[in-house]
Amino acid sequence: MGLRWEYHPMIKSMTGYSRKERVVYGHRVVVEIRSTNHRFCEITTHLPSTLSPHEAKIKRIIGQHVSRGKVDVSISIRNGSRQQQHIRIDEDIARQYICALKKVQRDLCLTGDIDISLLANFRELTTIAPPPIPTEVVMEIMDRVLRSALEELDLMRHREGRALTRDILSHLRGIRRDITAIKRRAPRIIQHYTNRLHKKITPLMKDYTVDAARLSQEIALFATRCDISEELVRTDSHLDQCQALIETGTEVGKTLNFLMQELNREVNTMGTKGNDLDVSQRTVAIKGRLEKIREQIHNLE
Numbered sequence: 001m002g003l004r005w006e007y008h009p010m011i012k013s014m015t016g017y018s019r020k021e022r023v024v025y026g027h028r029v030v031v032e033i034r035s036t037n038h039r040f041c042e043i044t045t046h047l048p049s050t051l052s053p054h055e056a057k058i059k060r061i062i063g064q065h066v067s068r069g070k071v072d073v074s075i076s077i078r079n080g081s082r083q084q085q086h087i088r089i090d091e092d093i094a095r096q097y098i099c100a101l102k103k104v105q106r107d108l109c110l111t112g113d114i115d116i117s118l119l120a121n122f123r124e125l126t127t128i129a130p131p132p133i134p135t136e137v138v139m140e141i142m143d144r145v146l147r148s149a150l151e152e153l154d155l156m157r158h159r160e161g162r163a164l165t166r167d168i169l170s171h172l173r174g175i176r177r178d179i180t181a182i183k184r185r186a187p188r189i190i191q192h193y194t195n196r197l198h199k200k201i202t203p204l205m206k207d208y209t210v211d212a213a214r215l216s217q218e219i220a221l222f223a224t225r226c227d228i229s230e231e232l233v234r235t236d237s238h239l240d241q242c243q244a245l246i247e248t249g250t251e252v253g254k255t256l257n258f259l260m261q262e263l264n265r266e267v268n269t270m271g272t273k274g275n276d277l278d279v280s281q282r283t284v285a286i287k288g289r290l291e292k293i294r295e296q297i298h299n300l301e
Contacts, residue, residue, distance in 0.1 A: 010249035012301045013160030014038065014069035018152035024140045027133070028078045031141075031149040035157065037298055038070035046074040050133040054142065061142060065150040067251055068301045075141065077133065088127045094119055157301070164296045165246060168256075171289040172242055175263075178282040179235055182228070182270065189226050189276045226275050231266045238263045253300035260294045 016035045021028070043059050043066070051058070062071060101114050119125060238259050245252050245259070264287060271283035 010158075011161040011165050011246065011252055012154070012157040013164055013299050014157070014253075014301050015160055015299055016153045016157040018149045018156065020145050020149040020152065022145050024145065025134065025137050026079070027137055029141055029145050030074075030076045030078075031145050032074045033149050033153050034072045035066065035069045035153060036072075038068070041066060041068050042070045044070075044072050046072075048075065048077050050077065051075060051138065051141070054138060058142060058146065061146060062150065065154055066301075068253065073146075075146070077137075077141075090125050090127070094122075094125050097122060097125070161300065164299055168293050168296050169246065171293050172239060175286050175289050176239060178286050179232065179239070182274075182279055182282055183232055185276065185278055186228055186232065186274075189228070189274055189279065192276070226273055228270045228273050228279070231270045231273070235263060235266045235270075238266070251301055253297055256297045256300065257294065260290055260297065264290050 014035055014037045017033065019030070019032045021030045023029070041063070043062050045055055045058060047055060047058070058073070058075075062073060097119060098114060101118070104110065105112075105114070242256060242259050245255055267283050267286045267290070271280050274280060274283070
């Protein structure tokens with residue numbers, strides 16, 4: 001099976017960014033998403049307190065778009081009018097302050113009034129909280145703004161994924177060319193090695209009575225150690241699996257990484273067994289391409 005210039009639009013990089021800002025029923029909503037490489041799917045959210053009860057649902061929505069990678073999601077909500085903020089006075093703490101101040105006043109014989117202007121200096125008595133977010137605003141944020149930001153993130157990750165896949169396929173085609181060249185040379189490797197063994201052993205055996213046919217048989221058997229046909233078959237299979245996986249286009253990263261490890265193992269064996277300069281040079285080139293592919297795979301979902 002040849003490696004064609006094909007990639008599936010579903011292949012995504014794990015790296016992406018998106019930002020969406022909208023006004024929802026008078027509330028300015030900003031959703032910002034960053035995704036980076038990670039071995040598993042890890043989602044971190046930074047939410048205003050009003051959205052905290054909905055964190056689980058927000059993560060489920062994100063999980064529909066992301067299956068692998070580290071995703072950082074920040075949602076901020078700002079009310080258009082500060083007059084709508086909820087101001088709360090902690091009356092229990094205020095009473096404790098008054099009691100403490102009166103005691104100090106008595107104990108130290110101090111004069112003056114303990115009034116509201118004095119209490120206003122204690123900022124911890126006052127909290128300003130945003131009003132509760134209406135249900136329709138929450139639903140709009142999750143169904144429109146968040147999903148829109150995730151779609152934009154997907155677009156960026158798809159574009160990156162396409163670029164990475166093109167590069168991976170280019171390297172796979174280069175590997176296929178080298179493997180084809182090694183296949184053409186493989187039958188001659190055994191013959192050349194057999195001839196070299198004959199040249200080395202024959203002079204050593206001239207003073208002995210040796211069955212020439214038996215000697216040739218033993219040399220041929222020893223020379224089969226250079227046979228790399230099985231490694232070539234498995235390498236072809238792994239390359240075919242790489243192509244098939246890329247064509248399916250879903251969550252290819254982990255499986256491709258495994259196949260790269262298997263290819264590297266077969267190529268190492270070829271280089272060791274081949275006992276041939278051309279094969280050795282080509283296996284070195286293949287391993288270089290495999291390393292470049294693995295670097296790109298680390299970015300794929």
